Structures are given as structure tokens and as C-alpha cells.
Amino acid sequence: MNRRTVVAGVAALFLILLAAVRLCDGDGDGDELDLSEYSYPVQQIETIDDRDHFPTGQTYDDYNSDPPTSGPHADTVVPAGVPDLAVAREVAVHNMEHAGVVV
Secondary structure (H helix, E strand, C coil): CHHHHHHHHHHHHHHHHHHHHHHEEEEEEEECHHHHHCCCCCCCCCCCCCEECCCCCCCCCCCCCCCCCCCCCCCCCCCCCCCCCCCCCCHHHHHHHHHCCCC
């Protein structure tokens, strides 16, 4: 391969990558997208209750769902797996914070 072929190939690859980035980056003008263009409903994401930690053994009764999915919780987690005993709600929330699944 001669130098001209290599330079042309690199330039072509750069242009292809630039076009791909422009196509995948919304409409390219930096403004927010007009959500009315979508055929399915778009909703605002609900914010999650605070993620404060408190000492293990302390309880919290003001969760907004049962079982709770977010909010203040214990400062420890249960090891991954199937526990032999019931897990306190306050600990389960902390496990979910670390991508744990609670069934």
C-alpha cells in the first residue's frame, strides 16, 4: 500500500465516523428534542426519594410504597443469594441501591 491510499482510507474512515456521530446524536442542533414527534407517550422521570443511610437496626416507616423501593435505609447490605431469614425493609432498600433484586 502506498502512502496516498493509507491517507485516503483514514480520511474516509474519519468522514464515516463523523456522519455516524451526527446521525446518532439527535438532530445535531444541541436543542432539546420535540417530544411530540414520538408516537408513544414520553413521561418525566420521577425523582427517587433520598438515599440517606442510618445505623442498622433503626427502622423507617415513611416509605412511599410497600415494599419500599427507595428512601432512607440501613447502612449494611445482605450478601447476594437467597437468605434463610426475612430481610428488613431498610436493608432490602440498600441492596437495591447496589443493583440487588428483591423478590
